[in-house]
Amino acid sequence: MVLRELDTTREEGGGDHKQAARSSAVLHRDLSYDFLSLSQGEGNYLVLEDGRRIFDASGGASVGCLGWGNERVARAVMKQLMAIPYCSTVFYTTRAQEELCRFLVESTHGHMGRAYIVNSGSEAMEAAVKLARQYFLELSPSQNNRTRFISRRQSYHGITLGALAVGGHQYRRAKFEPILMKNVSKVSPCNPYRGKNPGETDQEYVDRLAKELDDEFQAVGPETVCAFIAEPVVGAALGCVPSVPGYFKAVQAVCRKYGALLILDEVMCGMGRTGTLHAWEQEGVAPDIQTFGKALGGGYQPVAGVLASREVVGVLERGSSVFVHGHTYQGHPAGCAGALEVQRIIREENLLENVRKMGELLSGRLQERLGAHPNVGNIRGRGLFWGIEFVADKATMEPFPVENHVAAAICERGLTKEYSISVYPGTGSADGIRGDHIIVSPAYNVHKDEIEWIVDTLGRLVDDFFGSA
Template sequence: MTVKASSRREGNVFPRRLNPPLPVAVKSDGVWIEDQEGKRYLDASGGAIVVNAGHGRVEIAQAVYDQILAYDYIHPTMFTTPAAESLGSALAAHAPEGIGRFYFLSGGGEAVEAAIKLARQIHLANRRPEKFRLISRWKSYHGLSLGALSAMGRTTFRTPFAPMLADAVHIPPPYCLRCSYGLTFPDCRLRCALALEETILNMGPETVSAFLAETVSGGTLAAYPPPPGYLQAIRDICDAYDVILILDEVLCGMGRTGHWFACQHDGVVPDLVTLGKGLAGGTVPLSAVGVNNAHFEAICSHGGGFVHGGTFSHHPVAAAAGLALVRILERERLVERVAEWGPALGETLSNHLSDLPWVGDVRGRGFLWGVELVNDRASNTPFPRDQQVTEKVWQALFDRGIITYKSTGLAGVDGDAIIVAPPFVMDSADFEYVARNIRTAIEQVLADQNRER
């Protein structure tokens, strides 16, 4: 059956992207997606940094099929299921020490909101009802529902809904390329981490419930890892003031950085950690909140349980998909593969791109890399947002059959980058192919733009 390309003028779908009409995907396998016209696309970003084990995994399809035939919808207040129990145990086996319980939901934003609520309830269980306020960071991405959006620090997404957002306090991110304090690492003595302590003291430590941060900055700061010592400093500050540390690993978790959990690079254990995206390899919606055992026991002792829920939480079919994904990562040692090949991916991108006058930085970890584009490299001056540089480079790549991920708003509302975050099965020949084409697309777009001035 032939389907018309989705656009705002045809069909009955309200599309995510209104213009231009989108091609119709019909098949995917490994690192490739094919559209209705037979054109093939190399998926160098795993969609929205979701596909980790590769497209078209028969094992996951079989697990979902078997689960639906055994039993499909089971409400989690009435039954538990082997699928959910087994997935929880499988994740706990790879989690930082002490993270032993997992609450399953559908999307990353859901998991973030659940974590924010859970932090509050942990304080209630421990008889600290005065602790309710949330601190997060500018240039963060935590989801688009109102609770997650309140915590998020991406300006353009927040502004239309500002009157509707809850009160969350934001501090600068660990973004050394554009340090909010005009300092240089390591002479800065981690001023961006010390901002957390300063903010807690200004707010009143007795009122602060939690600090929420991406372990590795994702879609808004284009795969920017924190400098050495940052996460440990954050952990120490949270401990000093009895603040729950929530690490958002919806994007950077599940092996993406070369560890099962990105915080394992720094040896830091959060109180709560959110997972999503790659948790089921993109096959079905699935997310989770990982919870420290001590906090779980506090909730249990409080008597009322966690005052939260969802029709599709702890869904057995989604859990079956997630468990199958974990077993693939284990059996094929794909997380170890990311750790081994990640530096080569970064080196390939740097070798092909770092000499371009518009490339301000190539940074990342594992199979998560960002290429930041600047108008002037000496000063890191960004392109004005109305020039739509990211969108033009992305489209030039897409037209060539290469899928990357867009990142904008790195410097106020300005700032441009693309993200390369392929499935873990991508090989070194594909690294070269992607890097060469990114270079060609950047040269094409920005040379044309310079000629138009």
């Protein structure tokens, strides 16, 4: 299939678009792009300043779990803002923070001991890395040499320097490699579409990956490793790739063997996105430290956080009792109030059941409509978290050239009036640089007819883009 020539407005000419972009005072992600201006959100729709409505089929970056304009959440945030908008956590706490953290701890079936609330997933990962290091310092003076981390290639754990260092997203790391910490090594991701050998069973694949992790511990010195870091379902870097059954039990066993911690990053895949409140509930393991964000507050306030196991918390409590870390806006009252109300709505309206039910429908319909498309290599995911990977050759899984910007171009075309659908683009799913995918992750309260519309519209968009209609 010959790929149609892409719209190069962003790179060449663009006239009025270029001029509009240059008139902005915002340091945007792309200084040459004229961004669409949002006016408001109504349910699952984003409304532009010109009145055009776009169906938000990804909740932004898998953030919008309740859709937009939820008055109940807005009232909870406003009530907190009027009561006390800020809390200096050096001296004070708030009921909003205490109740949110209690909810989060109790949601883990006794595994976790305390929660720590920040404002973004990157901040959460920074805190998790530092907590892991401090845990070993408090555990015993003999553990002082634990300074290393192991993560996976083609992973993404945040954009700040520490979070970027423990991630494996090559494009996002490239310009900053010289200033990233060097005490992180990488092993292979668990990606059966591209990682399994011909004829290899799931168990053989798990055994091979577990041995690779064990070998990496041995190579760097098992006594130097603080933790292994991974996403239960890989989000932006790979496009909604779940592990094969037994993988996380196997890697946790390796961590236990060498006394290292298991940190699970659920910033994108957690808080109900995959059908259970915590994605690890489906893996038969519980992490020592967990990060979460995005669907925690559903986009109504910037909020994310960290959960620490009772063992990790216990070591700090018996030691210094001080976590040497802090942010001016940690435990922000409005963020906590908004997140707590979002989670109450999810529970009261039994939305996790809807995630599972609508997820099955979305999965099946995507496979029916796009599974045989010559440029769709793989459709994968869990719950309402689905990725579609595009390829130049279905038989060989050959990705498109990087310069074609396929995923971005598909998403941009989807925003045009003809389709009016928003999905989330990603790259690097083939080898860290090449590989295009989009993420489909609608709100938890999505209905059957909306799922059907999403799939039909995506089918038409993909057919038209590749010229295969």
